[in-house]
Structure formats: structure tokens, C-alpha cells
Amino acid sequence: MWKNKKFIFCILFVSIFFSSESFSKTVKDIVVGKVIIHPFAQDQLEVGSNICGSQHSSPSASGPHIRNGVRINIANHVKIGAIWDFGPAPGGQMRLFEGAASYTGLKHFQFSVGVFNPSFGLSSMQPRGDSIFPERASVATITRGLAAGANRQAVQALFYGNYYHLAISGTAGTAGPGKDGNQRAIVFRSVILPIHTQSFLMHIGISGEWVFQPSHKSSMAGGVSFSDTPENGDGLNDKYIKTGNIPAKNAGAFGLEGAIAWRKLLLTSEYYNLIVNTKTNSRINRQNFYGWYITAAYTLVGEPRAWKSTSASFTSPSCDQKVPTFCHGTGVIELATRFSQMDLESSDVSGGKQNIWSVNINWYPLDIIRISMDYSHTKYYQKENYRDSDSILSMFQVYF
Incomplete structure (x- = not known):
């Protein structure tokens, strides 16, 4: 862990530099005529480890998300995003995180092109901040x-x-380092609020994506792969659940999303079925995987999360006293718990199955600073292989 002291110092220095004016006020936009420039920062420092179970690890520090740039609004008709991802630190690959232009001059419509995160799923559309x-x-x-x-x-x-x-x-590959530059897909999402009152909100939606041309190299057939590290980013690079490359003719994911917000309580959930069609000896075989989660969050101090129509997601909790520092003398406090399951087992593919239960506390001493403490219990199954672990993760984040 001591090898990362220099890295930790740099992250904290950058965070303080970006937020020095915010200890007395919110970061302000720069207005030049009809042009509004909004500085953007999403910098995280995480320290975590497995504390017991079959997988042990020493405490380690990392910066999984270090992104900075600007978003520009021109006369309320054109929006431009220019954000650079400095890569997971230390030693991660840098790449363009967002480089897109959107036309917003037509009421209730927005047309975007470039490198950005297309609308898909409730959790996906909530920025990490x-x-x-x-x-x-x-x-x-x-x-x-x-x-x-x-x-x-x-x-x-x-x-x-x-x-x-x-x-x-319509989506293609990822910008910068990656192997899916020649991928082609269609993505859609539809969300409605059948109930919306001052104290109660219901959110219902469907999302889907279909890859009709999987990524491929000139000498190889197309393929897809699914994997993930433990959800709480406990400092391990091991991906417990992983399918490896699956030669695919096409692939997709379809699912439901829902949320209920009542006063200071927010419940969210999503379920997805993943489909991969493989072709072997002129025969099409279908592989099916699935996963879901349910989350409950309660704003103990401050204003609860609010729904945003442009992303159909929920903002961070905020101070109900309209001050950026130490709301009610304590700062904004949120408690949350989540249970999730991911199953990557099918007839021909054994990618493992994972169940995770987590509890988390978020503390916002300032309107742009968040400190989190997360505990997770993970159970992993793959055929006769079984692992379990208990881990703790702490996070310091600057986001505006």
C-alpha cells in the first residue's frame, strides 16, 4: 500500500485544486455571452480489502475513475461535452470519456453524436457521482x-x-484502447412515470440492446465476453465471474427497470436477460444468462434524490437548506443496502454465479465532496468451486 503514497497525494492535490473555491460556494459556471461553460470533475480515490473468507487481500489504494473536462452550452441550442479519462490509476490507459455534440433547440428532443454513454438502464444512466x-x-x-x-x-x-x-x-465500438471498434448495435430505452406526486414517484422502464455485428479481428470470427470484478472494488483485479470469449453470430440484453421514491426512501431494481447466439457446424445454439439487483436508499439528513428527465435517473441527495457546506451542521447523510445476483452459467458456458449483499453509508460534507464506506459479503459458485468473502471499501470522491 505504501507504494501508492505518491499516487494518493496527487489525487488529493488535484481534488483540492479543483474544489478550492467550493469550500465557500458551489463551483460556478463560466458565462461568456450566450455560451455557458461548466467545469467537470469526477475523481475517485478508493481504499479497500477483503477482511475474511476464502479470499484475503492486503489493503490497497487505487483511483478507478479520474475524469476531468468541460461541458458547454451554446445559446440553449447546442451542448458539447469534452471530458478526458486519465485511466484507472496507477498505470491505467488514458482515453476519451466524452466527446459529443447534442442539438437541443427543439423542445422535448435531443439529438446527439460522438463518444458518449447512450441511454440504457437506470443504473447505467446514473453518473458515478x-x-x-x-x-x-x-x-x-x-x-x-x-x-x-x-x-x-x-x-x-x-x-x-x-x-x-x-x-x-446506434452504437459502434469504444473510443481509444479496445477490441470492439468494428462492432455495430442498436440500443433503446423507454421510461414512464405513471405516478408522480410531491411525496411519491413510480418509475417503470424497459431497455434493450442488440449487437448484430460483434467485434472481430480480420483473421477471427466475431465474439463477445462477459466478466466483472467484485462489485465493491475491493482492490482485487480477479474477475470471479467470467465467460471468456464466446464466438457469437449476434448477442443482446433485454430487461426491466423500476423505482419507487416515497419521501426520503428510494427503492430501485433492474432485471436483465442476456442472449448469445453461437454458430457451430451450421447450427445455431442459444446461450442465456441473467442478473438482477434491488437497492434501498434512505436520506437520513438532507433533501432526497430527485428524478431527472434527460437521463431518467436520480440525482445525489442534496442539502434542503440551500447551502453547499455541512447541511444541518453534519452534512448530507444517506444509508443504503443492495442485494444482487449475476448468473453466467448456461448449457455450453460456465462463467460462474455470484450473489452479493452490501450496505453503504454516503456522507456529503460539501456539495461536491462525497465520502463512502461500503461493506459487502460475496458468494461465488462455479460447478464445484465455491468462494466467499467479506470486504470493506472506502471512497473519497470529488464530483461536479
Whole structure:
């Protein structure tokens, strides 16, 4: 862990530099005529380890998400995002996180092109700065990575309002380092709010993606693969659940999402079925995988999470006193728990099965700073192989 002291110091220095003015006020936009420039920072430092079980690890530190840039609004008609991902630190690959232009001059519509995260799934559309847990549930990570994750080259048409969100996208490969540059897919999402009152909200949606041209090298057939590290990012690089490459003719993921917000309580859940069609000896075989999660979050101090129509997701909790520092003298506090399951076992593929139960506390001493503490219990099964572990993860995040 001491090898990472220099890295930890650099992360903290960058975070303080970006937020120095925010100890007295929120980071302000830069306004030049009809152009509004919004600085963007999403920098995380995580320290975690497995504390007991069949998998032990020493405490380790990393910066899994270090992203900085700007978002520009021109006369409320054009939005431009320019954000650079400095890669997981230490030693990660740098790449373009967002480089997109959107036309918003037509009411209730938004048309986007470039490198961005197309609309798919509730958890996927919550930026990491607004996420309830430091890391997404495995089913969200795996499904979005198929055709709708970050760094994705895409075009999108979005129709949205106070009670609905409908998006359809065409996606290609990821920008920068990667092996899916020649992939082609269609992604869609539809969300409605059948009930929306001052104290109660119901969110119902469906999402789907279909890869009709899997990524491939010139000398190899196309293929897809599914894998994920433990959800709490406990410092291990091991991917317990992993299928390896599956030679695929096509593949997709389809699922349901739902949420109920009542006063300061928020319940969210998603379920997805993954389909991979493989071709062997002129015969089509279908592999089916599935995963789901359910989350409960309660805002103990502060204003609860609010729904955003442009992303059909929920913001971070905020201070109900309209001050950026130490709401009610303590800061905003949120408690959460989550249970998730990911099953990558099928007739021909054995990628393992994972169950994870987690509890988490989020503390926002300032409006742009978040400190989290997460405990997770993981059970992993693959044929006769069984592992279990208990892990703790702490996170320091600057997000604006």
C-alpha cells in the first residue's frame, strides 16, 4: 500500500485544486455571452480489502475513475461535452470519456453524436457521482458493456419530458484502447412515470440492446465476453465471474427497470436477460444468462434524490437548506443496502454465479465532496468451486 503514497497525494492535490473555491460556494459556471461553460470533475480515490473468507487481500489504494473536462452550452441550442479519462490509476490507459455534440433547440428532443454513454438502464444512466454505491451492480456493468457503456461511439435520438423518456441509439465500438471498434448495435430505452406526486414517484422502464455485428479481428470470427470484478472494488483485479470469449453470430440484453421514491426512501431494481447466439457446424445454439439487483436508499439528513428527465435517473441527495457546506451542521447523510445476483452459467458456458449483499453509508460534507464506506459479503459458485468473502471499501470522491 505504501507504494501508492505518491499516487494518493496527487489525487488529493488535484481534488483540492479543483474544489478550492467550493469550500465557500458551489463551483460556478463560466458565462461568456450566450455560451455557458461548466467545469467537470469526477475523481475517485478508493481504499479497500477483503477482511475474511476464502479470499484475503492486503489493503490497497487505487483511483478507478479520474475524469476531468468541460461541458458547454451554446445559446440553449447546442451542448458539447469534452471530458478526458486519465485511466484507472496507477498505470491505467488514458482515453476519451466524452466527446459529443447534442442539438437541443427543439423542445422535448435531443439529438446527439460522438463518444458518449447512450441511454440504457437506470443504473447505467446514473453518473458515478450520483450513484448510490461506489460501484454498480455486476448486471449493470456487464449489460452496459455489451453495447451501451461509456466511451461508446454512438448516435442517439431522445424524446423526454417531466413524466417520460424515450431513446434509440446506434452504437459502434469504444473510443481509444479496445477490441470492439468494428462492432455495430442498436440500443433503446423507454421510461414512464405513471405516478408522480410531491411525496411519491413510480418509475417503470424497459431497455434493450442488440449487437448484430460483434467485434472481430480480420483473421477471427466475431465474439463477445462477459466478466466483472467484485462489485465493491475491493482492490482485487480477479474477475470471479467470467465467460471468456464466446464466438457469437449476434448477442443482446433485454430487461426491466423500476423505482419507487416515497419521501426520503428510494427503492430501485433492474432485471436483465442476456442472449448469445453461437454458430457451430451450421447450427445455431442459444446461450442465456441473467442478473438482477434491488437497492434501498434512505436520506437520513438532507433533501432526497430527485428524478431527472434527460437521463431518467436520480440525482445525489442534496442539502434542503440551500447551502453547499455541512447541511444541518453534519452534512448530507444517506444509508443504503443492495442485494444482487449475476448468473453466467448456461448449457455450453460456465462463467460462474455470484450473489452479493452490501450496505453503504454516503456522507456529503460539501456539495461536491462525497465520502463512502461500503461493506459487502460475496458468494461465488462455479460447478464445484465455491468462494466467499467479506470486504470493506472506502471512497473519497470529488464530483461536479
